[in-house]
Amino acid sequence: HCKLNQQVAGPFAGRSRFALVFSRSYIYSSLQDVFSLQHSHPRTTTLSTLAAMEKKLQTTVEARPDSPAVDNEVSKSPETEHNMETLTTKDNRRLLLRADLVVLTIMTITATLAALDKNALGYAAIFGIKKDANLQGQEYSWLSAIVYFGFLLMQFPNAWLLTKVRPGKYLAALIIFWGVLLLCMAACHNFAGLATVRFFLGIFEAGQLPTCMILTSVWYRREEHALRTAIWYNTFAGIFGGILSYAISSINGSLSTWKYIFLIYGSVTLSFGILVMFALPDSPDKAWFYNARDREISAIRTAGNQTSTNTIAKWKFEQVVEALLEPKYWVIVAFVLAWGIVNAGITNFNPLIISGYGFSPQKTTLMATPQAAVAFVSQVLCAMIAYFVPNVRCLIWILSNIPALAGTIMIRSTAPLNRLSLHPMLTLPALNIEEHRTASLIGVYLLGFYNTSWVMVMSLVASNNGGTTKRSFASVTVALVYSVGNMIGPQFFREAQAPHYPLGIFAMMVAFAIEMACGVMYWILCFLENRRRNRVGEFDPHTEQEGPSNAATDDITDGKNPHFRYAM
Template identity: 35%
Template structure:
């Protein structure tokens, strides 16, 4: 019995069956659906045996309802998620450095130390989420963000604030992977780029909102310094939103309240084409090993790293860069607003362009939106020192990389199968992101203020490398698809058809990795 490079054992007259049964004869898969949900998944496949059986109008209505119920919750959460991380940036212009007697690189360390907690806890947190109801686990972690953020208002020195920021980073480690997991549970691979863009765009709203919040808090004349109120207000809002998420965010398509049973069956059936499997709470250590040995995982880690170097610097030094162009404290806070608005526009444009491009254009669109940020960073570096307006515009242009990053996140959700492998790969993307965010602030040398040439230069180099990486992704996924087609062709020669309706149903919701599943097709 020959075994191909994907671990699929070939045998004559193999038959792929649907529901929660095993594939007959000698095709050996670990394909048991979580028994809590096996019956409803099998019922969904019986009622909707193929794509033609799905009523398109009913599906459109369901998608609109899903959008209303999921995207605002994730979007507003992402708003607080970004405001939370930039609170230190606004605290910097309201006097935290002098009040806490920060010296040398201590402010940069406060920016970076947050990600050490994230780095340490990112993988364990993802595996815990696999074992827990994801919405409840996310809500708990957000509640802790808020508590720890409010505690930072009481910090008396560098050491105390450092400890609180490490803990904050650990609890925030789950946010992006949880958002990506929830998106992949309810949306098809074709829909995921626009839905990820929808909630990630609140990142830009967070930049703009952070400016408004910062401006408003800057007007407070109370018993405390303005930067302490910044931590208290933002932390209180985070804890409130965690309660909203606990009550409203779904844990599973099978238990999503407010939807009829018929709608839940359709919800399940329409994502069969993802072929990535969902809702397997048992940790599969073989999948974890495969994740770490898969070269694509490390390409995703590199992607996270390169995308985070600009973010790590800009999220913590954008206010100081703008202030260095000659603006006072309150105007600096307000000038963060157009920066955020432009990020929303960039992300929206990215989603729109991707929607109307031919299939498998994600890497091309991502590369396209790297060009403005490359041009902006070059302009900022080369423009005369006194060209304040021109340099400000160039700095705003650097936000276009956000559109590329968002579209590329859908490559992770769309191209990884198997629940445990998804948890590891998703965690590793943000592991790479942590390293980039840790490194990013250290390129902004205090002695180079206000131009921060090394910091802007790091943004330029990282973005050029990321531009090249998108074409590496494109080649890798096309090469993997050619290998997959050879496997399917070999199986067809033995009389086994894997990619018809019956075969697709057999593998749709099983706990198969993208490498194990003969029906898996990578998107690029």
């Protein structure tokens, strides 16, 4: 009995991993399994359970005794116990590496292009689109927002389509169409034309976010969701957008610089969409880069998710009702709405705010880049913290908003408008820009932390929703509310208050406070539900269970699956 306990102690001593960091094999494993956060269950194990697990431990744990990816999130049901012996550590790493090289790379480039295309309007603004298109008053703000009207309108069809179509081909078609629309932007010369193209651009970009979230939940284990989400929903567009715009501004052609931006971005997006049509498989069992055995054991690899691996299934309205009745669903809705308001301000008005500090258009594009670099570094650091400290996605969600909130306070306190004013006549004399520019820029760069909480929330949505319909509905809800927030956000940035936009900055301050409150509520709800399930004896796949768990094949929701425990 003592010897058996010693065998089991290794793989379940997740909170003492610091001592193993310097093992070379462990470092390799760390890169694969960062964000292993599913340790909300108790660590108590009965003698009968230990005896049942002894055989499996000798085949998996001895091969890699410190690997959370092998033991932490894999279902121990009798149905999969024998199959798990065939999924060796070598198999797991090979499957994961190939999925990363193809699926993750495609999702990363797709999300980067989508963000570049959205950010393009902000850079076009400093290169003359407002003057060339004769935009007056709030027309630029409406031009920023109208893409999300299309985004919003398409989410309702997406909720149904994503249970009926192949996600890989659907994503490829969306990329091709929005690439064509970007090319059309260069041909527009007034508000009506630009607004029309932007509206349809929103329709075709609407499916990118929920499709990538579904692909993440299908291809990866729960403990892998957060890191992969952080990778594909990256800040590369912010880092390279300014650099690319600066490079494009050096083109001495007959067209305005902003037109070259749309022509180049559109051509690249269109070409990439054609490539995705042939390269992105819809699910692991259809992966061209797996052999026959790999396609079989890929289902075993994600069995511990306790969620359906189907991408096409019958629409089940009862799963939608279950989602709507959950408080966690509405907490996510509130967060995404607040985050969308912040995102609209940063995406569309960040270059204009920076140019208001007296920089030239070319210098502005470069000065906007450090904010995205801050976002990238913060995500990487949070990934490492999350690996060493289990179950901290909600904590990162909360704390990452603090420096972003501090940034808005710094911008607001150093702006020429030192009080909230809704009327252009109620202004104070402008401050000395040279004296306060550094403090304001630091505040702008601190806003880069805003992206980290979004990544945590998307990974939690992917991890905490079982059932094909419920998962699709939750993913579409995120995209839908995201569009509403991005429609509301630009309206706080009044043209009469340019370029410092005090009302818009104040709205972002309030939004950050709401995001933090939502993080606290979500953690409490998950903690209480996990504790309730443990107390009433509902079986946890990480400890002990009776009977097979068929969640991966039977389309069972998290609410109906007694083996499910919520990630926090």
